[in-house]
Amino acid sequence: MAFSERASRLKSSLIREILAAAQRPQVMSFAGGLPAEAMLPKVDWADMPTSMGQYGMSEGEPALREALAAEARALGVPCEASQVLVVSGSQQTLDLAAKLYIDKGTEILLEAPTYLAALQIFQLFGADCITVPLEADGPDLSKLRSRLEQHKPAFIYLIPTFQNPSAVRYSEAKRDAVAALLDEFGVTLIEDEPYRELTFDGGSATPIVSRLRKSSWIYTGTVSKTLLPGLRVGYLIASPDLFPHLLKLKQSADLHTNRVGQWQALQWIGSEKYQQHLSELRDFYRVRRDAFESALQTHFSDLADWQVPQGGLFFWLALKQPLDTRTLMQAALAADVAFMPGEPFFPEPDEHHGHLRLNFSHIDPQRLDEGLKRLAAVVRQARATDAA
Amino acid sequence: MAFSERASRLKSSLIREILAAAQRPQVMSFAGGLPAEAMLPKVDWADMPTSMGQYGMSEGEPALREALAAEARALGVPCEASQVLVVSGSQQTLDLAAKLYIDKGTEILLEAPTYLAALQIFQLFGADCITVPLEADGPDLSKLRSRLEQHKPAFIYLIPTFQNPSAVRYSEAKRDAVAALLDEFGVTLIEDEPYRELTFDGGSATPIVSRLRKSSWIYTGTVSKTLLPGLRVGYLIASPDLFPHLLKLKQSADLHTNRVGQWQALQWIGSEKYQQHLSELRDFYRVRRDAFESALQTHFSDLADWQVPQGGLFFWLALKQPLDTRTLMQAALAADVAFMPGEPFFPEPDEHHGHLRLNFSHIDPQRLDEGLKRLAAVVRQARATDAA
Missing domain, CATH: 3.90.1150.10 (Aspartate Aminotransferase, domain 1)
Structure with missing residues (x-):
């Protein structure tokens, strides 16, 4: 074998x-x-057009991309719908990023601790994982600087808002500092935000990608924690230099994300309900x-x-x-x-x-x-x- | 960059x-x-349980795996439900197989011509593509033998029933001969059958995987050509030695296939309608x-x-x-x-x-x-x- x-x-x-x-x-x-079973919303399918059964675009449904871009802009992420790629759950963003960046021995930078399924796919592709320790308000900045001085990571992967597993939320100051360091060293940021909407004190700082001035970035989110994980609908938004590569990788991974779930997500994103x-x-x-x-x-x-x-x-x-x-x-x-x-x-x-x-x-x-x-x-x- | x-x-x-x-x-x-728009069946969602919105198993819905295994056994493929992996369209089978088998320079064997999206993902992973020419009833057997004598491909990828693009359907004799050659040389078979059900003369020989005695195999199909491609529901069935690896790769690719589409597919597979x-x-x-x-x-x-x-x-x-x-x-x-x-x-x-x-x-x-x-x-x- x-x-x-x-x-x-x-x-x-x-x-x-x-x-x-x-x-x-x-x-x-x-x-x-897992979300609580009792809080899975009742969803209605009666109005879904038959055309959602046909093949769709690798980019995702145009109306959904528009809605997701509008939401991201409201968060401060400067983007157009053309930068939005609908993915089959945000786990797929990690798969696409691994393909785009990681050869055996490629250095990448992660929080310690970090999301274990991210670690698994990055290591599967052969990444050499450098880490920066998390403190209560975000990464240890002096350690982050020294890692960036000593290494040339292909990207840094961060979960700045209610991190999995640590629940850490980066402070405003640390978000600014991280963005400045990434710009200084020219390191690409992958920012993963599945938990942003699950805030219990009303607060949540704007994403780090919105604070970058130079570095390339991928921002990724999902409806899995707030709507229905079974739909397998997530999204990424990428800086324009990265988008075409991620799109081609998406196409070769599964052609496109299921349209039924995309249609359902569109009934919710941006709505009052x-x-x-x-x-x-x-x-x-x-x-x-x-x-x-x-x-x-x-x-x-x-x-x-x-x-x-x-x-x-x-x-x-x-x-x-x-x-x-x-x-x-x-x-x-x-x-x-x-x-x-x-x-x-x-x-x-x-x-x-x-x-x-x-x-x-x-x-x-x-x-x-x-x-x-x-x-x-x-x-x-x-x-x-x-x-x- | x-x-x-x-x-x-x-x-x-x-x-x-x-x-x-x-x-x-x-x-x-x-x-x-693309399927003809007019032939996309009307589907009903009213009876779908809310639980389909929750996270599911990476393997796929148990009832759907049972139904797919029963269909495959009826075709002559010896398998249990435990060998069935539901995937996000059969394109994903190719992605998982590429990850499992292909390093830069890995030799694989393909029909010439072959499905172009398969070629793309195999080449993306760095495969060295060896080909065997297709005749009207299947591959040129003497060329297939000589390729197997001269090379040690990680697998052979075949579309024996109404091949894309050539429309070739392998004869019974060539199916037997191909299976015998693969057993003789110990080469793994990936058999892709999206078009099996679209037969216009009523005939279609049993899959080649059902004729193997020793070689490992992956059989893959989809509901995209016969039900609704927008559901993005396909499946693979693998010999027991390969299944655990493919399952882990599936999990790291997108956790699991959307359950909404799986539920809909289950309403159809094996039914009179x-x-x-x-x-x-x-x-x-x-x-x-x-x-x-x-x-x-x-x-x-x-x-x-x-x-x-x-x-x-x-x-x-x-x-x-x-x-x-x-x-x-x-x-x-x-x-x-x-x-x-x-x-x-x-x-x-x-x-x-x-x-x-x-x-x-x-x-x-x-x-x-x-x-x-x-x-x-x-x-x-x-x-x-x-x-x-």
Whole structure:
């Protein structure tokens, strides 16, 4: 069997295994990043024209591209509809970017921690992953500068608004500073914003791409966290120098994104009913976030430290006594609790023990307290064994 | 700007440009492979459960995988649902296969001519494309043997049933012979069958993958030619040794295929109404094929040779006096006619002048005769200029 060199880097996905285990109905899962079932909006298909069944354009539906560009401009991103590419979920943006930029040994710059499925596809293509540590308000700027002085990354990949997994939201000052550094060193920015609309305190700074003056950029978003992930409709907006390449890569990946989902997304983007839905979603998740925080205080205050997330879907816990959290998985699942170990969110997992990513949006509130109680018991048991 | 080495092979797509030009309403287009608008079935969405809006499994919807496996078994393909991967249109199968197999310089074996979008993605990943010529009933077997003796291709990619672009359908004997050769040399088969159901004479031999005894294989199909391409729902079925790798690649490409389209496809696959629709589709396209043949006889009998296609969507014309048909594009579009030049369907376009691919399914029958008349005039004019 002669596979590609690339295929030797195909890892068994820990996420897949955890999510599969978490399917069992008795499992209390803090593992995935799933929207709450109850908050999936009812959608209507009756008015969809038959023509949506025909082949479409690789760029995406023209009206949807216009609507997405208008939304992005309202956020401060200077763009035209011609820069918008509809993709099959924003995961596809990462696939297209990997193809455009990464050969074996290509250096790229990432936050530590970073989104694990981004890490997987970048590493699959052979990237050499340089990282910059995250602080509570964004990256460590002096470390970012030194990385840029010492390396020539093909791009930097950032999730500045309610980062997955850390929930960090970059401050205004750090957004400006990051943009200035990228312009200074001429580094392309890929800015991933799936969680922007899930803000619980009303605030969210404008995207970093809107602060760039020179560097190339790709901004990517999705309707998966706010409308329906099952539609698989995301988008990217790229600086004009990058767009034609990404379009060709999109065409060769899957011709175009499904038009049925695009049509449905268009019924919502920019509409009053979408604003209404987003507002309800924020209220709903804020209540869940608060309940989660309260249960965490009860069960984890002696075990871990964390920041209360102001948006997104996750708490990111740092254990006071670090251990390899991957070793907790089996005991947790035996207790019918699933969580996401923190190690796979780093390119060097063995150098970053002791974090847990806990999703607060999906769990049934009735089972929240029991779930965290059991998870805390698993951690306590492991500590005791460690100490023995 | 530091792109990947791969990106240097991103070609401007002739297809894209032709299809874009063909969008103008006055253009009579023989260029694309679009289903006839009138034959897109009316679909109903009222019964779709809300849960289809949630994230789904990378493998695809369990019920759809079962239905697709049952259909494939009925065709003679020995498989279980666990070997079925739902993909975002069968173009994605080619993307996943390219990732799994192709490094720069990897040898692969293709028909000449072959599907041009397959050629594009295989070449993008750096494949060294070896070809075997097609005859009226399948590949030249002695050339296939000698290629297999001289090369060690990572896989062979075949479209044995109503091939795009040539419309060739392999005979029973050649299917058996190809399978035996692949087993003898231990070469993996990727068998692409988008057109199987579009048969006009009722016949179609069983897939080649069902005749293999040892080699690994990927069989791929789609609902795009028979239901709705806008759903972007295709599938692959793989031998068990390949499936886990393809699944991981699928996950990193776009997490999973849209569930809305999967749900709709499931309403049709294996149903009586689908059989009824397919039967109507065959009748409709057979009439269009016959009308096209008749108009071709009128306008092209002195200019080209061709076989009458027994299925699929295309006529493949060989000009009696070969010339680079790409040079005809501008004159054709000036006359409001679009067609697909034959050269891009070969890895060495400059060695294969003189073919035209003409789609017969999409053109308005009222404009068919005028369209072919104008196209013939363009060819005649170019011949005259050539001779001068």
